[in-house]
Amino acid sequence: MAQRELAGQMVEVDDHGFLQEPEKWNEEIAKAFAAIEGVNELTEEHWKVIHYLRNYYLGFNICPMVRKLTKQTGVGLKRLWELFPQGPANSACKWAGVPKPTGCV
Amino acid sequence: MADYEALKSRVQELAERAWDAQAIEARVKKMVKQGIPKKKLDPKELIANKQQIIDRVRRRAEEYNFFFKNCAQGTALSLMEEFGLGSMEIIKALTPFPGIGGTGEICGGITGSLITFGLYFGPDDPPDFEKMNSTIMTAQKFMAFFEGEIGHMYCADIIETVILGHRINPGESEQAMMTFTGEKGFEKCGLPPGIGASLAAEFIIDSMK
Numbered sequence: 001m002a003q004r005e006l007a008g009q010m011v012e013v014d015d016h017g018f019l020q021e022p023e024k025w026n027e028e029i030a031k032a033f034a035a036i037e038g039v040n041e042l043t044e045e046h047w048k049v050i051h052y053l054r055n056y057y058l059g060f061n062i063c064p065m066v067r068k069l070t071k072q073t074g075v076g077l078k079r080l081w082e083l084f085p086q087g088p089a090n091s092a093c094k095w096a097g098v099p100k101p102t103g104c105v
Numbered sequence: 106m107a108d109y110e111a112l113k114s115r116v117q118e119l120a121e122r123a124w125d126a127q128a129i130e131a132r133v134k135k136m137v138k139q140g141i142p143k144k145k146l147d148p149k150e151l152i153a154n155k156q157q158i159i160d161r162v163r164r165r166a167e168e169y170n171f172f173f174k175n176c177a178q179g180t181a182l183s184l185m186e187e188f189g190l191g192s193m194e195i196i197k198a199l200t201p202f203p204g205i206g207g208t209g210e211i212c213g214g215i216t217g218s219l220i221t222f223g224l225y226f227g228p229d230d231p232p233d234f235e236k237m238n239s240t241i242m243t244a245q246k247f248m249a250f251f252e253g254e255i256g257h258m259y260c261a262d263i264i265e266t267v268i269l270g271h272r273i274n275p276g277e278s279e280q281a282m283m284t285f286t287g288e289k290g291f292e293k294c295g296l297p298p299g300i301g302a303s304l305a306a307e308f309i310i311d312s313m314k
Contacts, residue, residue, distance in 0.1 A: 066245060077258075078249040087242050102234065 007032040018093070018100040022057065025097030033095040037085045046083055048073050050096045053088075057098040063089070107256030112267050116296050119167060120289040129168045136186065137193050144189025148313035155310050159303045162187050166214075166302035167295035174291045176260075177202035180217025180298040184305055190224040204260030207276025212260045214301025215251055219244050225309055247308055254300050268293045 001012045001020055007028035012020040017033075019025060030050055034042055042050075052073050056064045066088055070077055084091035089101045136142075151158060162183050170179030177199045185191040199220065203213040222244050228236040248258060257263050265272045268290065275285035285291075 076249075076252065077245065078253040081246055081249040087245055089238070089242060089245075102238075 014100060016090075016094075016100050019097040020099065022054075022097050022099075025054070029097060030095045033091075037091060039085065043083075045075055045079070046095075049075055049080065049083065049088070049092050053092055053096040053098060057096070063093055063098060063101040107254060107267075109256065109267065112255065112296065116268055116293045119292050119295045122292065124168065124171050124292075126172070129172045133169065133172055133182070136182070140192060141182075141185050142189055146188065146313075151310050151313060155307070158187060158310065159306050162306040163299040163303035166217075166298035170295045170298040171292060175200065175203050175213065176294055176298045177213030177217040177220075179295070180214050180302045180305075181220050182217075183298070183302045184218065184221040184309075185224070187306060188221070188225060188309060190221060195220060195224075204274075204276070207274070209259060209261030209264075209274050211258055212251075212255075212263055212297045212301070214255075214297030214299075215248055215258060217298065218247060218251075218301045218305035221305055222247070222308070226312070243308060243312070247305060250304050251297075251301055254304065255297060263297055264290070264294075268296065 001014065003010050004013050004017070005011075006019075007026070009024065009029075011024050011029070014020055017036075019029070027047075031042060034040070034046070039046075049069070052069065053063060056062075056068075064072070066077065066080075069075075069088060069092075070080065075083070080088045080092065084095070086094075093099075093101055165183035165186065166180050168179075169182045170176050173179050173182075178196050181191075181199055182196050185195070199213075199217065201207075202216045205211050205216070222240060226236070226240040226243055228240075231237075252258050255263055255267060257266065261272065261274060269285075269288055273281055273285055273290075275282045275290060
């Protein structure tokens with residue numbers, strides 16, 4: 001597994017750059033991931049999505065479906081794509097420090 | 106945020122359009138008989154003629170929607186014809202898909218576009234989860250753009266806020282269908298296929314860059 005430095009610490013990431021050790025996540029890591037994708041400031045909406053994804057993953061060990069994410073956070077699909085340049089699965093989940101969603105979710 | 110005033114004036118234009126029904130029917134019947142012509146796509150040419158293609162796909166989606174009285178089929182056929190994808194059997198398979206089985210759920214402007222994405226972006230040698238996931242992500246982004254343009258993704262909401270201005274499920278009863286037809290619902294419902302197909306064409310062409 002590859003290692004990379006994020007927010008001053010070495011972390012394990014997969015081939016797509018997703019954090020493999022969710023327990024090492026902190027808000028600075030989220031900001032570092034965002035900066036890599038050109039987003040230099042995380043707003044309240046970003047954090048709402050990130051924390052929802054993170055809490056859901058920690059509770060159920062999977063990522064929620066997008067429909068659930070939009071309903072529970074009140075952040076619509078279009079807005080999600082505006083907030084997270086690579087979309088909810090490839091950006092939001094990555095910034096939230098949860099593994100890359102697999103399958104059709 | 107969707108520009109409802111602009112959308113409503115386009116809906117009005119569709120209601121008043123003089124459709125060349127014979128020419129539209131002739132084009133569809135030719136494809137029924139001979140199949141959808143396959144094409145060798147030249148990315149350079151498509152990119153250079155992007156706007157022209159988008160405009161043509163939009164117009165044809167509106168026309169095919171008018172012919173089929175089916176937004177999912179109208180959307181898909183305009184895209185499959187433009188990019189030389191799929192077969193008329195897929196169009197047949199889309200028969201129950203407007204508003205997902207007439208329940209007011211996801212608009213056929215979306216489902217017709219997504220089936221084309223599957224044909225264009227999907228893996229030829231499954232399982233290929235990388236390609237599957239990237240196709241799904243493209244679909245999701247497309248749906249976000251569609252919602253941004255029309256304000257909704259669901260048939261019932263689109264009919265209520267953009268097409269007719271009141272809630273009606275044409276599939277619910279004979280009376281509802283008559284009301285929908287009387288208010289030129291089928292003509293006006295060319296809007297989502299036109300928008301969906303033109304957005305989808307843009308996604309396909311942009312992916313060639």
